[in-house]
Amino acid sequence: MTDAAGPTLLVCINRRPGAHRPSCGARGSERLADLLEDGLAARGVALPVERIRCLGRCDDGPTVRLSPGGDFFLGADTADLAALLDRVIDGWQRLEARP
Ligand code: FES
Numbered sequence: 001m002t003d004a005a006g007p008t009l010l011v012c013i014n015r016r017p018g019a020h021r022p023s024c025g026a027r028g029s030e031r032l033a034d035l036l037e038d039g040l041a042a043r044g045v046a047l048p049v050e051r052i053r054c055l056g057r058c059d060d061g062p063t064v065r066l067s068p069g070g071d072f073f074l075g076a077d078t079a080d081l082a083a084l085l086d087r088v089i090d091g092w093q094r095l096e097a098r099p
Contacts, residue, residue, distance in 0.1 A: 007066055008047045009064065013053070030051070060075060
């Protein structure tokens with residue numbers, strides 16, 4: 001995780017060899033991270049996207065989370081990217097508004 005001054009969007013890109021356990025990378029999260037980054041930039045949102053290895057919610061992935069201490073977005077995918085971006089931005093705004 002980062003020591004960035006403000007919130008960060010964490011995207012798990014963990015990829016496990018073999019199929020004995022699920023992993024977000026095997027479910028397309030690298031591309032999801034790229035699309036989230038592009039989508040946030042297109043909306044003028046200064047929210048860094050950090051690619052990390054596992055958020056401990058492997059069975060529910062792809063896993064995305066606002067940090068520090070923000071919402072999880074489980075089962076995130078690219079099927080409705082606009083709606084996911086809306087939810088991420090709403091969560092980010094709530095993090096920014098914290099005292
Ligand atoms: S592999 Fe993504 S949360 Fe664990």
